[in-house]
Amino acid sequence: MAVAVELQRATQVTGFLSGNEMAALSAEHIDFHLMGYYPITPSTEIAEILDKRKAEGHHTMVMIPADGEHGAAGICYGAAVGGGRVFNATSAQGLLYGLEQYPVQSGTRFPMLLDLATRTVSGPLDIRGDHSDVYYALNTGWLIFMARDPQAVYDLNVCALRVAERADVRLPAIVAFDGFFTSHQKRRVHTFEDPQVVRDFLGPFEETVAVLDPRHPVTVGPYMNDPDLINNKFQLNLAMEAALEAIPGVFAEYERLSGRHYDLVDRYRMDDAEVALLLLNSAAETAKDAADLLRSAGVRAGVLSPNVLRPFPAGELREALRGVRAVVIGDRADSYGSHGGNLAHEVKSALKDDPANHTVCVSRIYGLGGRDFTLEDATAFFRLALDAAGNGPMPELFDYYGVVPGDPTAPPRRPGLPPLTKEEMTSGLIHVAPTAETGLLHVEAPPAWQLVAKPKRVAPGHGACPGCGVFPALDQFLKGVEGDVVVLYQTGCAMVVSTGYPYTSHRVTYVHNLFQNGAATLGGLVEMFHERQRRGELPEGDDITFVMVSGDGGMDIGTGAAIGTAIRNHGLIIVEYDNQGYMNTGAQLSYSTPLGHRTSTSNVGPGEHGKSFHHKDMPQIMAATNIPYVFTGVEGFPDDLLAKGAKAQWYARNEGMAYGKLLISCPLNWLTADDAGVNTVRGAVDSCFFPLYEIERHITTITYDPEPLGRRISMSEWLGSMGKTKHLCRPEFAGDLTQIEGEIERRWERLKAMDANPLL
Ligand SMILES: Cc1ncc(C[n+]2csc(CCOP(=O)(O)OP(=O)(O)O)c2C)c(N)n1
Numbered sequence: 001m002a003v004a005v006e007l008q009r010a011t012q013v014t015g016f017l018s019g020n021e022m023a024a025l026s027a028e029h030i031d032f033h034l035m036g037y038y039p040i041t042p043s044t045e046i047a048e049i050l051d052k053r054k055a056e057g058h059h060t061m062v063m064i065p066a067d068g069e070h071g072a073a074g075i076c077y078g079a080a081v082g083g084g085r086v087f088n089a090t091s092a093q094g095l096l097y098g099l100e101q102y103p104v105q106s107g108t109r110f111p112m113l114l115d116l117a118t119r120t121v122s123g124p125l126d127i128r129g130d131h132s133d134v135y136y137a138l139n140t141g142w143l144i145f146m147a148r149d150p151q152a153v154y155d156l157n158v159c160a161l162r163v164a165e166r167a168d169v170r171l172p173a174i175v176a177f178d179g180f181f182t183s184h185q186k187r188r189v190h191t192f193e194d195p196q197v198v199r200d201f202l203g204p205f206e207e208t209v210a211v212l213d214p215r216h217p218v219t220v221g222p223y224m225n226d227p228d229l230i231n232n233k234f235q236l237n238l239a240m241e242a243a244l245e246a247i248p249g250v251f252a253e254y255e256r257l258s259g260r261h262y263d264l265v266d267r268y269r270m271d272d273a274e275v276a277l278l279l280l281n282s283a284a285e286t287a288k289d290a291a292d293l294l295r296s297a298g299v300r301a302g303v304l305s306p307n308v309l310r311p312f313p314a315g316e317l318r319e320a321l322r323g324v325r326a327v328v329i330g331d332r333a334d335s336y337g338s339h340g341g342n343l344a345h346e347v348k349s350a351l352k353d354d355p356a357n358h359t360v361c362v363s364r365i366y367g368l369g370g371r372d373f374t375l376e377d378a379t380a381f382f383r384l385a386l387d388a389a390g391n392g393p394m395p396e397l398f399d400y401y402g403v404v405p406g407d408p409t410a411p412p413r414r415p416g417l418p419p420l421t422k423e424e425m426t427s428g429l430i431h432v433a434p435t436a437e438t439g440l441l442h443v444e445a446p447p448a449w450q451l452v453a454k455p456k457r458v459a460p461g462h463g464a465c466p467g468c469g470v471f472p473a474l475d476q477f478l479k480g481v482e483g484d485v486v487v488l489y490q491t492g493c494a495m496v497v498s499t500g501y502p503y504t505s506h507r508v509t510y511v512h513n514l515f516q517n518g519a520a521t522l523g524g525l526v527e528m529f530h531e532r533q534r535r536g537e538l539p540e541g542d543d544i545t546f547v548m549v550s551g552d553g554g555m556d557i558g559t560g561a562a563i564g565t566a567i568r569n570h571g572l573i574i575v576e577y578d579n580q581g582y583m584n585t586g587a588q589l590s591y592s593t594p595l596g597h598r599t600s601t602s603n604v605g606p607g608e609h610g611k612s613f614h615h616k617d618m619p620q621i622m623a624a625t626n627i628p629y630v631f632t633g634v635e636g637f638p639d640d641l642l643a644k645g646a647k648a649q650w651y652a653r654n655e656g657m658a659y660g661k662l663l664i665s666c667p668l669n670w671l672t673a674d675d676a677g678v679n680t681v682r683g684a685v686d687s688c689f690f691p692l693y694e695i696e697r698h699i700t701t702i703t704y705d706p707e708p709l710g711r712r713i714s715m716s717e718w719l720g721s722m723g724k725t726k727h728l729c730r731p732e733f734a735g736d737l738t739q740i741e742g743e744i745e746r747r748w749e750r751l752k753a754m755d756a757n758p759l760l
């Protein structure tokens, strides 16, 4: 028999890869038709690796960078409906932002695979790993597999898809592995030498509904009420049960190919265990070492860890715990107020169905926010189990592990700089008033250098890279804004490098909410300010200017919120700093990345020529909402920026929303020298890639025109000045360069026409 297994085993190669690398490799071996994705740490690498491999010509999967995870989930759903293999990868907020789409995917029974590098759900924002995200998926109707190490990521991706696509299952599947612990740590791994082995194991994709056959029209997603909906859900439940039946067989078949054994529940030294730990993913591996140590001291200790969470392997857990006197169930996420995490509750309910079971269940919340789970922690859990088994005082049945309650009377660890006063932030040198003839604003202000004494609202000592253009540009803009300011930052470099509990670089009140919802949040805050003033709860004369700061990425995923806020015309300013990519997450493309530019998700090689579509023209999009003021600016033109700051404040105070886009240099990812920032953004202006202009009460004015000054430079001169775009000056990219030049010229000519004609 052993010989037969050996004979069927496929040839494998050994590597040293991380969980994300294994996720990407398995996706390549599966050869999905399409991946829809949106970057989020720590799962982003998966799309980055696949994009790079595509550029190098290793695969031809369609890779679609979405405008957000809701969009990514929508792309995946559409593609799945189209009949083919579909892949996505995300984490934390990304999972939650797409959440609404997942029950549709399972409810209409279209299989696909989503890799989840688990991470803490905000807020506060924390990019490291726990299981608060995957627990949100428990009720989505998706199969959920748990991969404890990089090897399991590869293996379970293949097995999960095989289960998902069975005719009696037809459900989407998540494979979840621990963010950073598994996603980024490399291990010795084995993969099939020939990807065809994986493809044969899966067989061809069989569509059940032919949406792309016009000769046989179908209706997908009709609205469904009583009495059918409950039957739809019942059938989903049956599919879960079918999956539970099928998984052991799929695992066994996979074992014959790979030699690697998986069960519904991973049992370690459980045969005669009297105490046990029940943990998910990487922590269970640590617990195994603790079990070994205890075993050598004569304690019958074991470890249980489900490889599958949905369907929940209740029967296997019941059986495994039958002779166990006490188990500590660790949850890396709380189900707040319910006296236990989801795993603890589900295990307890499984045991309840076995009247012969007398295992004491101790529930602990541990390891939130990526907090390590060490050998000492696992040993402490075993001690709790031993106490609960009767060897010591009975522990609390539910508690948090490794926390301190905090002291509300403790002073801040380090006092920051003193708050800015209204007086010091009001130079009195800037005067703004509408002109009688045109109604457009006239700004009277000294040259920007004369305002250097006006304090910066962001203190020095933040963590931006050397030469980063974000804060100099923001400061030049904010120099034009007088008095009190409240800022809201969407997630991005400016937020990440300027706050980190318990420190802040902000000398004015600062709010962070989510990556994409800042405009709506600030709209609510502005209106609360006015309403409380109207009710006499805040002093009548007080005036605050509300400023949202966002990266270009925030204006992709947050476009809807920004446009909604603009259409409602709240009195606030949105400043977008555009560094042409998602820089704090590792330089992925944004919709503001221009055509042909190299980013970590628009690589350059025989299979790809950098970003494949033109950059979004956000000022024109915002202008179309009819807000009173739209502008562009760069650091190299401080007087221009200062005046635009003053106008933006005037409009926010008197008429409604102002929006401005600042092009800022990012030496780290543009691959330019640290001191080249001002020249690089100047080059963008002088090549007419980024014209300086404003749209005030629908009238467009170019505020700096390089042409009459003889300063216009060619596109290739500007592109050649940055490492990320140098390739575009090579002969084989001549076609791309022509396309870029054509688009930039078209936009510039259109702008000039708008400048010349007040009706445009
Ligand atoms: C819903 C959601 N999706 C993804 C992320 C991950 N994320 C945080 S910031 C960011 C990119 C920010 O790019 P941008 O706004 O251009 O700012 P930059 O980092 O370039 O300064 C991404 C992808 C998130 N926090 N929330």
Ligand code: SF4
Pocket: 463, 464, 465, 466, 467, 468, 469, 470, 493, 497, 579, 583, 584, 665, 666, 667, 668, 669
């Ligand atoms: S990555 Fe770029 S934008 Fe972000 S802090 Fe560094 S230089 Fe600035």
Ligand SMILES: [Mg+2]
Pocket: 492, 551, 552, 553, 577, 578, 579, 580, 581, 582, 583, 590
């Ligand atoms: Mg950016």
